[in-house]
Amino acid sequence: MTASAAFGALYSLAREEGSAAMSGFGGARQSRRKFLLNAALLSAAAGIGGSTLTACGQGPSGEGGKTRGRTGKEGETLFIAGFQWGPPNHFNPLGQSAAWPCGQGSMQLVYETLVRFNLLDGSLQPGLGKEIQEPDDSSLVVPLQEGATWQDGKPLTADDVVFTFELAERHSELSYATFWDYVEKIEKTDDATVKVTLGREPYNPALVKNSLASTFILPKHIWEPLEKQGKPMGQHENINPVGSGPYTVGSYNQQQLALTRHDDYWGKEITGGLAKPKTIVHPIFKGNQDGDLRFERGGVDVMQQFTPQIWKMWEVKKLAVSTWYKKAPYHVPGGMPMLVINTTKKGLDNPKVRRALGFAINYADIADKAMSRYSQPANSSVILPTGAEQKFFNKENVAANGWKYDPAQATKILEEELGAKKGSDGIYVLSDGTRLGPYTAQTPTGWSDWQNALRIVAANAKEVGIEIRTKFPQAPNVTSSVQAGDFDLACWGVASTNVATPWQRFRDVLDDRGVAKPGKPAFWNYGRFKDPSVAKLLDQAAAAKDSELQEIYNQLDTIFMKNAPMIPLMYRPLEFFEFNETNWKNFPSEKNPYAPPMFSGAGITWLYKIKRISEA
Amino acid sequence: MRMVRFTPRFWISAGVFLLVAAFALLGPIFVGDKLGEGVGGLYDPPSGAAWLGTDDLGHDIFTNLVFGTRTSLIIGLVAGAVATVIGVVLGLIAGYHGGVVEEALMGITNVALAIPGIVVLILLSVALDFRSIVAMAIVIAITSWPWTARAVRAQASSVKTREHLDVARLSGASTLNILLWDVLPYLMSYICMAFVLQVSSAILAEAGLSLLGLGPSDSVSLGIMLNWALVGESVRTGAWWAFVPPTLLLTFVAFTLLMLQSSLDEVFNPRLRRGRQRAGRPASVLTQVGAPAVDARSKEGSPGA
Numbered sequence: 001m002t003a004s005a006a007f008g009a010l011y012s013l014a015r016e017e018g019s020a021a022m023s024g025f026g027g028a029r030q031s032r033r034k035f036l037l038n039a040a041l042l043s044a045a046a047g048i049g050g051s052t053l054t055a056c057g058q059g060p061s062g063e064g065g066k067t068r069g070r071t072g073k074e075g076e077t078l079f080i081a082g083f084q085w086g087p088p089n090h091f092n093p094l095g096q097s098a099a100w101p102c103g104q105g106s107m108q109l110v111y112e113t114l115v116r117f118n119l120l121d122g123s124l125q126p127g128l129g130k131e132i133q134e135p136d137d138s139s140l141v142v143p144l145q146e147g148a149t150w151q152d153g154k155p156l157t158a159d160d161v162v163f164t165f166e167l168a169e170r171h172s173e174l175s176y177a178t179f180w181d182y183v184e185k186i187e188k189t190d191d192a193t194v195k196v197t198l199g200r201e202p203y204n205p206a207l208v209k210n211s212l213a214s215t216f217i218l219p220k221h222i223w224e225p226l227e228k229q230g231k232p233m234g235q236h237e238n239i240n241p242v243g244s245g246p247y248t249v250g251s252y253n254q255q256q257l258a259l260t261r262h263d264d265y266w267g268k269e270i271t272g273g274l275a276k277p278k279t280i281v282h283p284i285f286k287g288n289q290d291g292d293l294r295f296e297r298g299g300v301d302v303m304q305q306f307t308p309q310i311w312k313m314w315e316v317k318k319l320a321v322s323t324w325y326k327k328a329p330y331h332v333p334g335g336m337p338m339l340v341i342n343t344t345k346k347g348l349d350n351p352k353v354r355r356a357l358g359f360a361i362n363y364a365d366i367a368d369k370a371m372s373r374y375s376q377p378a379n380s381s382v383i384l385p386t387g388a389e390q391k392f393f394n395k396e397n398v399a400a401n402g403w404k405y406d407p408a409q410a411t412k413i414l415e416e417e418l419g420a421k422k423g424s425d426g427i428y429v430l431s432d433g434t435r436l437g438p439y440t441a442q443t444p445t446g447w448s449d450w451q452n453a454l455r456i457v458a459a460n461a462k463e464v465g466i467e468i469r470t471k472f473p474q475a476p477n478v479t480s481s482v483q484a485g486d487f488d489l490a491c492w493g494v495a496s497t498n499v500a501t502p503w504q505r506f507r508d509v510l511d512d513r514g515v516a517k518p519g520k521p522a523f524w525n526y527g528r529f530k531d532p533s534v535a536k537l538l539d540q541a542a543a544a545k546d547s548e549l550q551e552i553y554n555q556l557d558t559i560f561m562k563n564a565p566m567i568p569l570m571y572r573p574l575e576f577f578e579f580n581e582t583n584w585k586n587f588p589s590e591k592n593p594y595a596p597p598m599f600s601g602a603g604i605t606w607l608y609k610i611k612r613i614s615e616a
Numbered sequence: 617m618r619m620v621r622f623t624p625r626f627w628i629s630a631g632v633f634l635l636v637a638a639f640a641l642l643g644p645i646f647v648g649d650k651l652g653e654g655v656g657g658l659y660d661p662p663s664g665a666a667w668l669g670t671d672d673l674g675h676d677i678f679t680n681l682v683f684g685t686r687t688s689l690i691i692g693l694v695a696g697a698v699a700t701v702i703g704v705v706l707g708l709i710a711g712y713h714g715g716v717v718e719e720a721l722m723g724i725t726n727v728a729l730a731i732p733g734i735v736v737l738i739l740l741s742v743a744l745d746f747r748s749i750v751a752m753a754i755v756i757a758i759t760s761w762p763w764t765a766r767a768v769r770a771q772a773s774s775v776k777t778r779e780h781l782d783v784a785r786l787s788g789a790s791t792l793n794i795l796l797w798d799v800l801p802y803l804m805s806y807i808c809m810a811f812v813l814q815v816s817s818a819i820l821a822e823a824g825l826s827l828l829g830l831g832p833s834d835s836v837s838l839g840i841m842l843n844w845a846l847v848g849e850s851v852r853t854g855a856w857w858a859f860v861p862p863t864l865l866l867t868f869v870a871f872t873l874l875m876l877q878s879s880l881d882e883v884f885n886p887r888l889r890r891g892r893q894r895a896g897r898p899a900s901v902l903t904q905v906g907a908p909a910v911d912a913r914s915k916e917g918s919p920g921a
Binding site for chain 2: 369372
């Protein structure tokens with residue numbers, strides 16, 4: 001299993017802005033750890049000492065024939081994988097590690113958001129709301145879609161939206177409670193319109209829009225009585241979730257989760273009909289290997305899993321499998337896992353040493369091997385060079401001030417700029433006697449693409465004379481060490497692409513405001529980097545018009561490149577999007593780009609456009 | 617003192633084991649220090665440059681195999697030694713002392729035996745953030761000593777009744793002295809065999825843990841190679857060179873050690889020495905009437921016999 005199937009998806013939402021958000025993130029990791037342990041124990045019990053158990057769900061065998069697809073009920077079912085790794089615990093979007101698809105940021109099958117993020121162009125597509133209007137610079141107005149109803153038939157109104165957000169004002173432990181850091185009030189102007197009044201200090205409309213785009217709206221008539229019970233909101237099990245989406249939770253057990261189409265879905269006029277699959281089944285696998293194997297055999301139609309060398313499925317095995325691109329990097333980049341550097345450790349507190357490390361790392365090797373070619377080599381910029389952020393990516397600035405794989409330059413910095421001397425063991429010692437290593441680089445065990453990236457970093461660093469050791473503890477241990485600043489180096493995530501990036505990613509990398517002292521958990525800038533000019537620039541950027549942004553981002557990126565508080569290691573997709581067209585066809589791809597390659601946000605569009613292979 | 621006669625089976629298995637050990641120890645001279653260096657692409661097939669192809673990081677699998685075998689052997693030997701020492705010490709004390717001490721020690725041993733080893737192994741490994749090779753060996757040893765302790769206790773309690781121990785006691789020897797010089801020598805052959813078995817099972821235990829991703833940190837072992845092959849899904853992508861060599865080598869090491877153990881059994885236990893019997897050598901020359909069958913083994917190879 002690999003890094004970050006869970007991480008990417010979970011991170012983008014759970015992390016939104018800050019502390020409360022992290023609880024959701026932690027919960028997700030909890031389930032990953034539980035999964036790991038379960039896998040280990042199970043295989044041990046089975047006495048085979050491996051984790052290649054084959055899950056025995058009721059999925060199809062994929063033998064339905066390549067041309068006609070599956071028949072009967074299985075033919076009308078969409079098999080999806082990569083979101084649920086253990087038996088479902090609860091379906092409460094307010095709780096930690098809710099079962100798919102009820103956790104915040106999941107595919108909008110049961111619960112829906114006001115607007116939906118589109119990875120390809122950074123736009124916000126209509127959801128329960130038509131759009132986000134900005135009548136002035138201190139308010140956002142969301143007109144709701146006409147005729148929206150809950151799955152129990154009750155109308156969905158502005159009251160539900162206001163209730164959902166105000167819930168987080170009363171319950172600060174909820175993952176989207178940071179909404180209120182940037183918002184003064186949310187009110188209904190009429191039954192079908194919601195108005196958000198932005199706060200001034202701090203002022204950040206982008207983060208608020210991101211909350212509006214990523215928070216599931218809950219039915220007031222169900223959750224208000226629950227709130228009155230006085231129990232923490234995250235602890236209700238919500239066994240029969242009532243949402244507004246096109247599916248309801250049908251049945252579930254330890255092997256699979258099944259969703260049934262809600263044929264009275266309010267939005268069918270807008271979407272041009274009901275979603276195509278009558279049922280959606282998510283088999284629960286014990287690990288990536290099982291899911292990948294089932295996918296290859298046509299037993300899973302579409303999934304979000306790190307699948308090594310997936311191109312072999314069509315290049316060598318000639319299967320009807322594809323990703324967004326048919327060629328490398330196969331997926332649309334959406335995140336930027338970082339080598340987070342603890343800038344308080346001796347040696348690593350020197351920006352020149354960190355830059356030398358930046359020059360030492362072979363980014364092409366990481367992209368090619370650790371990421372199985374699913375990434376372009378990472379640049380030394382906080383801005384993604386593709387998609388919605390591309391317009392801010394400044395190639396010249398990166399060439400002038402950044403770094404790239406160039407071990408000779410690393411040696412030059414160490415020897416000429418720092419006057420370091422190489423010891424007999426091949427490791428440099430700075431002029432003040434600080435030996436460059438051994439530093440420990442960590443990332444959670446089982447997150448194999450990140451582990452491999454760190455193994456490459458360690459080998460590269462050794463070649464230029466910096467000693468790095470790798471260790472791969474359990475995920476919760478890595479989380480707490482990274483947050484508490486109790487680490488030397490770590491491979492860890494920062495904000496994935498959303499409507500508030502790259503601003504949010506700059507904040508995650510550079511901003512020392514709101515970052516706890518070492519020993520206490522911090523939720524961004526884990527390496528405790530400090531630069532006096534960052535705060536002002538970030539505040540300017542938050543309030544800036546698009547035309548002014550480029551200049552501010554240039555300055556921030558230059559600060560980043562001159563100081564290297566983190567080093568981007570790779571680009572990874574927001575969600576891996578892989579499909580096997582042996583039963584369903586017309587999934588979106590580069591050649592057929594009618595929807596973004598996502599499950600969350602605007603990705604739901606493809607669910608209405610796919611077709612049975614047996615259809616003409 | 618009579619020379620112990622080794623069988624061809626012993627020489628073959630010992631020879632093969634030494635070959636494997638030489639491969640691990642002397643291999644680096646031939647493969648150089650390529651460990652952790654990329655020599656090719658993602659799962660390149662075997663070629664002149666990389667005899668066994670490359671792994672998921674483009675590292676040379678032959679180099680990994682050399683260093684991996686070394687790590688696995690070190691873990692096996694250290695874990696085997698530690699487990700044997702713990703087992704022998706507890707077994708000797710329990711068997712020789714008898715009474716409450718025996719009850720207590722064997723109680724602990726039985727409890728340890730009753731807990732499934734693999735669960736303890738996994739939990740201990742999960743609890744350690746950084747697992748050095750030695751730490752790994754000790755974790756494995758902690759879960760594998762009990763059966764040695766039980767067997768040694770059985771042997772020791774039978775040796776305890778021998779007359780020469782009375783002589784030693786009468787001459788004023790301390791308990792430690794008696795255990796070391798009058799009891800232990802009778803058990804040496806048995807301990808030898810137990811050690812060989814412990815090494816073999818420790819190597820396999822390491823492989824199992826590493827396969828689950830709980831192996832030693834920052835190093836390569838045969839099990840870790842298998843783990844990489846597993847997460848790289850080399851089976852699905854057809855990269856057989858990633859998982860066949862370490863599997864074969866593991867099988868080879870484990871089989872050789874089991875052969876070695878059973879051939880040692882043959883050497884030390886006259887009843888199994890059929891070939892010799894046919895050659896007219898009295899096998900039961902040292903077997904005392906009334907001595908328990910297991911006891912016959914220990915006396916044969918021991919210096920005191």
